[in-house]
Each structure stands twice: as structure tokens, then as C-alpha cells.
Amino acid sequence: MQANLRVRRFDPEAPEPSARMQDYQIEVPEHFTVLDALIQVREEDDPSLALRCSCRASICGSCAMRVNGQARLACKTRLTAVAPEGETVIIEPMGNQRVVKDLVVDLALFWNKIRAVEPYLQPAGPEPEDEYIASNESMLNLLTPMGCIMCGACVSDCTALEVDENFLGPAALAKAYRFIADPRDGASRERLTTLNEYGGVWDCTRCYMCVEVCPTGVAPMDRIMELRDSVMREIGTTTPGARHIESFARSVARSGWLDETMLAVDSWGRFNLPKLISQAPLGIRALMRGKLPKPWPLHHKRPGAEFVGRIFKRWESNKP
Amino acid sequence: MADHDVLVVGAGLAGMRAAIAAHRAGANVAMMSKVHPVRSHSNAAQGGINAALRGTDDSVDSHVYDTVKGSDYLGDQDAIEFMCIEAPQEIINLEHMGVIFNRDEEGRLGTRNFGGASYARTFFVADITGQAILHVMYEQILKAGVRSYEEWFVTDLIIEDGECRGVVAIEMLTGKLHQVSAKAVVLASGGVGRAFEPSTNALICTGDGMGLAYRAGATLLDMEMVQYHPTTLASNGILLSEAARGEGAYLLNSKGERFMDGYAPKMRELASRDVVSRAEATEIEEGRGVDGCVFLDVRHLGAEAIRTKLKYIQEAALDYAGVDMITDPVPIRPGQHYIMGGVKTDPQTRTWDPNGAWKGPRGLFAAGEVACVSVHGGNRLGANSLLETLVFGKVAGEMATEHAREQHDVPLSGAHLADAGARIQALFARADNGERTAKLRLEMGNAMNEHMAVFRTEEGMQSALGTVRSLQERYAHLPVGHKGSVYNTDLIFHLELGYMLDAAETICASGLLRKESRGAHYRRDMTERDDAEWLKHTTATVGDDGRPVMGTLPVTITKWEPQKRVY
Numbered sequence: 001m002q003a004n005l006r007v008r009r010f011d012p013e014a015p016e017p018s019a020r021m022q023d024y025q026i027e028v029p030e031h032f033t034v035l036d037a038l039i040q041v042r043e044e045d046d047p048s049l050a051l052r053c054s055c056r057a058s059i060c061g062s063c064a065m066r067v068n069g070q071a072r073l074a075c076k077t078r079l080t081a082v083a084p085e086g087e088t089v090i091i092e093p094m095g096n097q098r099v100v101k102d103l104v105v106d107l108a109l110f111w112n113k114i115r116a117v118e119p120y121l122q123p124a125g126p127e128p129e130d131e132y133i134a135s136n137e138s139m140l141n142l143l144t145p146m147g148c149i150m151c152g153a154c155v156s157d158c159t160a161l162e163v164d165e166n167f168l169g170p171a172a173l174a175k176a177y178r179f180i181a182d183p184r185d186g187a188s189r190e191r192l193t194t195l196n197e198y199g200g201v202w203d204c205t206r207c208y209m210c211v212e213v214c215p216t217g218v219a220p221m222d223r224i225m226e227l228r229d230s231v232m233r234e235i236g237t238t239t240p241g242a243r244h245i246e247s248f249a250r251s252v253a254r255s256g257w258l259d260e261t262m263l264a265v266d267s268w269g270r271f272n273l274p275k276l277i278s279q280a281p282l283g284i285r286a287l288m289r290g291k292l293p294k295p296w297p298l299h300h301k302r303p304g305a306e307f308v309g310r311i312f313k314r315w316e317s318n319k320p
Numbered sequence: 321m322a323d324h325d326v327l328v329v330g331a332g333l334a335g336m337r338a339a340i341a342a343h344r345a346g347a348n349v350a351m352m353s354k355v356h357p358v359r360s361h362s363n364a365a366q367g368g369i370n371a372a373l374r375g376t377d378d379s380v381d382s383h384v385y386d387t388v389k390g391s392d393y394l395g396d397q398d399a400i401e402f403m404c405i406e407a408p409q410e411i412i413n414l415e416h417m418g419v420i421f422n423r424d425e426e427g428r429l430g431t432r433n434f435g436g437a438s439y440a441r442t443f444f445v446a447d448i449t450g451q452a453i454l455h456v457m458y459e460q461i462l463k464a465g466v467r468s469y470e471e472w473f474v475t476d477l478i479i480e481d482g483e484c485r486g487v488v489a490i491e492m493l494t495g496k497l498h499q500v501s502a503k504a505v506v507l508a509s510g511g512v513g514r515a516f517e518p519s520t521n522a523l524i525c526t527g528d529g530m531g532l533a534y535r536a537g538a539t540l541l542d543m544e545m546v547q548y549h550p551t552t553l554a555s556n557g558i559l560l561s562e563a564a565r566g567e568g569a570y571l572l573n574s575k576g577e578r579f580m581d582g583y584a585p586k587m588r589e590l591a592s593r594d595v596v597s598r599a600e601a602t603e604i605e606e607g608r609g610v611d612g613c614v615f616l617d618v619r620h621l622g623a624e625a626i627r628t629k630l631k632y633i634q635e636a637a638l639d640y641a642g643v644d645m646i647t648d649p650v651p652i653r654p655g656q657h658y659i660m661g662g663v664k665t666d667p668q669t670r671t672w673d674p675n676g677a678w679k680g681p682r683g684l685f686a687a688g689e690v691a692c693v694s695v696h697g698g699n700r701l702g703a704n705s706l707l708e709t710l711v712f713g714k715v716a717g718e719m720a721t722e723h724a725r726e727q728h729d730v731p732l733s734g735a736h737l738a739d740a741g742a743r744i745q746a747l748f749a750r751a752d753n754g755e756r757t758a759k760l761r762l763e764m765g766n767a768m769n770e771h772m773a774v775f776r777t778e779e780g781m782q783s784a785l786g787t788v789r790s791l792q793e794r795y796a797h798l799p800v801g802h803k804g805s806v807y808n809t810d811l812i813f814h815l816e817l818g819y820m821l822d823a824a825e826t827i828c829a830s831g832l833l834r835k836e837s838r839g840a841h842y843r844r845d846m847t848e849r850d851d852a853e854w855l856k857h858t859t860a861t862v863g864d865d866g867r868p869v870m871g872t873l874p875v876t877i878t879k880w881e882p883q884k885r886v887y
Contacts, residue, residue, distance in 0.1 A: 133428060
């Protein structure tokens with residue numbers, strides 16, 4: 001079959017370096033992946049095309065790139081899956097990282113963030129002579145975050161990182177989770193304290209992009225949400241994000257729906273007067289235009305609120 | 321002053337283990353690899369790692385015996401004993417570093433069965449054991465703060481006065497050439513699977529270390545011993561782990577028969593790899609295959625076990641063969657997987673012999689697939705390769721540190737950097753004669769896969785050697801298509817092809833030298849093992865004319881005398 005590739009090229013050694021799209025039409029077998037096609041281009045048509053690849057079997061994490069706008073492993077993406085009718089496949093380097101040449105990006109940002117979470121086991125106390133005793137379940141639980149192959153796809157498409165480079169990002173947070181959830185690690189509290197700070201777990205916008213693009217099912221955002229739970233349990237509700245969750249739940253448990261005014265007040269802190277005063281005009285305008293429910297004490301219960309309240313009670317009593 | 325006491329070339333499991341050992345021994349150590357460490361091919365080891373851990377019925381002696389038998393008595397028994405004795409502690413070390421091994425009901429480390437083993441002694445992390453260990457090892461590198469030259473490609477080992485004193489390397493992101501000096505160099509750069517087409521190996525497995533060491537005067541040992549793995553996918557040669565058979569998978573022919581009954585009545589699917597691969601090839605040849613394949617069937621294990629213990633290969637079969645192993649058998653065939661041979665080292669991982677019985681540069685150490693100690697002999701048992709990388713990686717790091725301590729700081733005298741630079745400029749200056757690196761590699765790969773595979777003959781091996789030699793002549797005029805500096809993979813592939821051709825030439829020449837069948841080296845024209853004449857290693861060193869000079873070395877036997885090998 002014919003494959004139509006449109007590849008974003010960038011040659012830093014050109015007299016005036018700038019990105020451009022280049023089209024390749026090549027004849028390939030039906031089972032080819034995007035990576036197979038790029039390798040064929042490189043081997044037969046254009047030896048200047050730069051990309052990283054190695055294992056061809058989605059285990060080494062080298063070949064993450066954007067295919068039709070979304071980060072993927074080129075080796076795990078069949079041409080027929082992204083271009084069933086032989087459409088043009090658009091191939092670009094990963095986002096959020098500096099392009100070195102063509103599809104090769106500088107992964108310094110990625111690795112700096114991994115390093116920032118102290119990504120190694122920090123056992124409590126001296127090592128036992130034999131292995132640590134741990135349940136198979138607790139180890140199997142770690143298999144999901146350990147499935148991370150550090151390809152960078154989640155970092156490429158993270159919408160929070162796009163606007164704030166200080167965010168640790170999905171890969172590093174999933175890595176941090178791997179140690180905090182490890183019964184052998186003794187530094188969980190210190191780790192959670194750090195993750196509770198600016199750039200940590202509360203900076204995720206829950207956009208789900210990392211879950212969607214992760215090729216190995218790590219689902220980084222789910223791991224970040226688990227970390228938020230741990231932070232609230234171990235450190236407390238010291239951040240706007242944690243108080244936001246707490247207020248949200250409180251409001252729904254009480255009235256069956258969300259009291260958005262109190263949500264804002266609780267999140268910023270009830271005594272955080274400068275912030276509250278600065279937000280007041282926005283709140284008043286929204287209230288006047290009917291875009292906010294009436295605040296407490298005028299916030300009325302929805303019909304059936306007691307049933308919602310019971311759900312919360314049952315959940316509370318079943319909590320581990 | 322030397323840049324480093326110890327420089328490790330390659331940053332897979334052997335390389336990182338060596339670097340950690342050297343760091344712990346107090347050396348100023350650095351790693352250098354053409355890829356980031358976590359991209360290394362150790363990732364692809366799926367099934368597990370062997371050890372006769374205390375507290376089970378198993379014994380170190382049994383592990384040694386299985387390995388000796390698996391090697392078809394070609395492995396050096398002192399090295400094998402050392403490896404198996406060290407194995408239990410190395411597993412515990414890994415667990416302490418953070419590897420999340422599978423556990424038993426009591427929360428202790430659990431095992432699975434594996435090919436050629438008398439006991440279930442394979443420790444594992446689902447079917448991503450290599451990846452799980454590799455990433456933990458990299459965590460330890462970060463913790464230790466070991467300097468890592470990432471995406472640096474080594475063009476030369478620097479040898480002065482018979483002593484290895486560093487390397488010349490290309491920093492790929494800039495294209496700049498650098499000279500990095502060291503008082504000891506450890507080669508841990510992996511195998512040479514890409515000399516074959518297809519292969520389970522990653523695109524980076526191009527025998528760089530074998531080529532570098534061979535040109536620097538080291539001895540290559542048992543290069544004819546090339547392992548074909550019994551279960552690889554037909555479409556692209558991707559591996560489906562032996563863990564499947566370890567967990568109880570069947571191999572079926574076109575009639576739906578478990579054909580291994582006829583070849584290895586006792587061990588059946590779990591006979592050693594050379595035996596199973598030959599059985600499959602025979603079935604296919606005699607018309608009991610389908611489209612050049614037989615079938616791997618795991619359906620009877622149940623969806624739950626497949627999803628938890630064989631998750632990765634289930635996905636791989638789905639992605640690359642379009643088969644869901646839960647509902648259908650998957651077509652597989654033998655495919656090139658591993659080379660037992662490599663740079664000759666002693667059990668201390670030295671590539672030279674202080675007594676002069678064999679040749680090699682002082683100050684150069686080797687461990688992992690690039691090396692041949694030899695613990696695998698004629699055939700490697702599954703889950704012994706991860707073990708080898710760790711046990712001998714550690715030794716290499718420690719021995720290299722010790723060696724470095726004994727060295728005086730001698731400034732490098734030669735114009736190594738200028739020489740390498742001139743050589744690369746000469747490559748760039750070659751006229752385009754229409755030849756392409758990829759085409760030459762493919763011709764080599766096809767010839768090797770045709771004639772140096774599961775079944776071999778004198779005529780076939782001569783033909784492969786002839787092809788390799790004519791490719792070497794064409795290689796001497798092969799142009800580089802892209803002349804840029806930044807991330808010029810075309811230049812890298814060109815240099816890699818040179819290393820592969822060296823390795824391929826010695827594989828063919830060693831195969832022709834060995835006039836018997838042993839382990840993976842099965843000759844149709846000499847089907848019997850000949851202990852009287854050939855219970856010995858083949859050696860290859862580079863001659864003055866650039867051609868390999870062949871020889872032999874004795875096999876070290878401690879207490880396991882050769883017996884008939886039946887599974």
C-alpha cells in the first residue's frame with residue numbers, strides 16, 4: 001500500500017534554521033508501523049532524517065513523537081490505524097521540549113523532573129539480610145507505575161506543563177508514586193511534603209491527556225490523584241487544592257450540590273482576606289448574572305439531598 | 321591526569337552494574353553509551369533471572385549442572401560455578417535496590433519454571449523483568465551521581481603500549497569528537513543481533529564492542545555460537561518470552577500436536593533453546609508448519625494468568641501479529657536472539673591473559689553479551705543472561721577499579737583524536753557510488769540468517785563468509801549520505817556496519833573451524849558432538865592482513881565430565 005507521510009523537519013545547521021513540513025510517498029507492506037515507514041524513508045530516500053528508535057517493540061521508549069497531533073510511540077502505531085484510507089499522516093517531534101533536529105528533542109527537561117523526585121528507594125532503617133517481606137498484591141500494585149518506559153509522551157502533551165514549566169509533570173509524579181506506594185520505602189512523608197508544594201500534585205489540571213497518550217497504561221493522572229489522597233491524609237489540607245476538594249465534598253454532602261461561593265472562599269482560605277477581596281468583584285458579577293448559586297446561608301438543599309448525604313456517610317464508614 | 325579512573329562503555333545492565341561497583345569501590349567512574357541508559361537492550365529481557373536461592377530444594381550445584389549441560393559442555397566450569405554461587409546474593413541486592421519481584425504467599429520472592437532448568441529458580445517481574453531491573457539500576461546510578469555520557473558513540477579504543485587508556489567518541493547531539501581518557505575501560509556494549517535479519521534484537525545491537533576490541537587486538541571466543549530463540553513473531557522478528565512456556569504454554573504444529581514430545585520427551589517445551597529451535601525448524605521443514613511457522617498456545621492458562629503474568633507479550637502479539645493470545649494460538653518461529661560468543665575474558669573479566677596464553681590489551685575489561693567468559697558455551701539457558709550481566713558487571717567494576725589504582729598517570733601521547741577526525745572526514749569525502757548502508761546490512765543479515773542459523777553446512781558457511789567478504793570490499797567504498805554534524809545517524813550506521821561486518825566474518829570463520837555439532841552450532845554435514853577433537857573454544861584475532869587468525873583454547877572443566885545431552 002502507499003503511505004503518505006508529512007514530517008516536520010528542522011535542521012539546526014541550515015543557514016537560517018526553521019521548521020518545515022516535508023512529504024514522502026512510499027510503498028510499504030500492510031503491517032507497517034509509523035516507525036517502520038520512517039526507517040524506510042531514512043534508509044532509502046533521505047538519510048538526513050533524524051529520529052530516535054531502537055527496540056521496535058514498545059519497550060525502550062525511544063520513539064515517542066506526535067502522530068496526527070498526539071504523542072505516540074511510532075513503533076506501536078500501525079499506519080492502518082492512523083490512516084485507514086491512506087490519508088496523510090502528520091509526524092512531528094514531541095511537544096514541550098526543545099527540538100534538536102527533525103524528530104529528535106532534547107530530553108533534559110524530562111530527566112531533570114525525574115531527578116527532582118529523588119527517584120530511588122530510600123529504605124527505612126538498615127536493610128534486612130534477606131529480601132524484604134511484602135505481599136504480592138503490594139508488588140503487583142507497583143507494576144502499573146513500573147510499566148513506565150520514560151518515553152516522554154505524557155510530558156509532550158501535558159497541558160499544565162505547556163503553561164508552567166515548573167510543574168513536575170505526569171512522568172515524574174508517577175515515578176514518585178512508585179516509591180510512595182512501595183512498602184519498602186521509608187521516605188514517603190518527606191516525598192509527600194515536597195509534592196504538596198508549588199509544582200507538585202496540585203498543579204495537574206486533570207485534563208486526561210497523559211492518560212490518553214501513555215503507551216504502557218501507567219495512567220499518570222490516576223497516580224497523581226492517588227498522591228493527592230495520600231497528601232491530604234498524611235500532610236493535611238494545607239493547600240488551596242486540598243481545601244478545594246474538602247469544600248467540594250462538604251457542600252455536596254450537605255446540600256446535594258455545589259456551593260461555588262464557599263468553594264472559592266474555602267479554597268483560598270477563609271482568612272485570606274487580600275485574596276478574597278481581590279476575587280470579590282468577580283464573584284459579585286457572577287452572582288448578579290445568575291452564574292453562581294446563592295451562597296451559604298442562602299444555599300438551599302436540593303430535593304433528595306439526604307440520599308446524597310447517606311452515600312457520603314456510607315463511604316466514610318467503609319474507608320480503609 | 322586521566323579524565324576517569326574507570327570508563328564503562330555501554331550502559332545496559334552490565335555497564336550500570338559495573339559503574340555502581342566501581343563507584344562503591346571508590347573509583348572516579350563514568351559511563352558512556354550511544355543511547356540513554358534506559359533505552360538499552362537489557363530492557364528486552366522478559367522472562368526472569370536465575371538463582372538457586374537458599375531455603376528451597378534447589379542447590380547451586382544443580383544450577384551449575386543445568387548451565388553446563390545447557391552449554392553442551394563448552395562453558396568454562398570455573399566461571400559458571402562462580403556465577404551460580406554469586407547469584408542468590410545478587411537477587412537480594414536487586415530486591416534491596418527496589419526491584420519489585422513477584423512474591424509467594426508468605427511475601428518472599430517467588431519463582432517460575434524456565435527452559436533447561438531442573439527447578440523453578442527463575443525470579444521475575446511479570447514479563448518485564450529486564451525493564452524492571454534496568455530502570456531500578458538507573459535509579460541507583462542517579463542516586464550515586466555517576467557521570468553518564470549519553471548519546472556518545474565510541475569510534476576507537478585508545479591503545480598505547482598494549483594498554484587501553486580511553487576512547488575517542490562522537491557526541492551525537494553536536495557531532496563533536498572527544499577524547500576521554502581512563503586508567504581502565506570496561507566494555508559492556510551488548511550483542512550483535514543486527515548482523516542477522518530478522519533478529520529479536522534492538523536496532524542498537526550492532527556489535528560495537530566486539531568490533532572495537534577485535535581491532536584493538538583482543539581475542540573473540542566461540543563466535544559461531546549464535547542463539548535462535550524458539551518463539552519470535554514472523555512479521556518483524558519480535559520476541560515472545562520463554563516465560564510463556566515457563567508458565568506452561570504448548571508448542572503445536574499444523575496438526576495441533578505437541579511436537580516436542582518427539583524431541584525432548586522429559587522437558588518438552590522447556591528443553592534448552594537450541595533443542596526447541598531445531599525441533600521447530602524440523603517441523604516446519606517437514607511440512608508440519610503453517611506459512612513457515614508453528615504455534616505458541618497459552619489459551620489453557622486462562623485469561624487471568626495471561627493478563628497478569630504475560631501482559632507484555634499478549635500486547636505484543638496483538639500489536640505486531642494481530643492475534644489475541646487469550647483466544648488464539650500465535651504463529652511463531654525461531655529467530656536470531658543472542659550470541660554466546662564474544663570478547664574473551666577470564667573470570668576476572670580481563671580481556672588479556674597475564675600469562676600470555678591468549679592475546680588482548682591490558683586495562684580492558686568486558687562483561688555482558690559483548691563478552692565471553694564463557695558461562696553459556698554452546699547454548700545459553702533462558703534467564704542466565706540477566707544473571708551474567710549483573711554478576712560479571714560487578715566483577716568488572718571492581719577489577720577495573722583495582723587495575724586503575726595500580727596505574728600511573730601517563731598523559732596520552734598519540735594523535736588519536738586527529739586520526740579519528742581525519743577518518744570521518746575521509747568518509748564524508750567519499751563519492752556517492754549509489755551504495756547504501758542499509759542495503760549492505762540487509763544483504764549481510766539475509767546471508768547470515770540463511771547460512772548461520774539453526775542448521776549449518778560447510779557449503780552454506782563458506783557462502784556466508786564469501787558474502788561478508790565481498791560486503792567488506794564494498795564497505796571500503798561505501799559513502800555517507802548525510803554530511804551534517806548534529807545527530808547524524810547516517811554516519812553512526814556506517815560505523816556500526818563496520819563493527820558488524822567484523823563480527824559476522826568471525827562468526828562464519830569460527831563456524832567453519834568447528835568440525836562438529838555442539839549447542840547452537842549444528843552442522844548437517846557433521847551431526848555429532850566430537851569431544852575428542854572439539855571440546856575446546858574457537859578463537860579469532862585480527863591478523864596483519866585484517867583477516868581473522870583462527871585458533872583454539874581449552875575448556876575449563878572442574879567436576880562435570882561431558883555426558884550425552886538429553887532433555
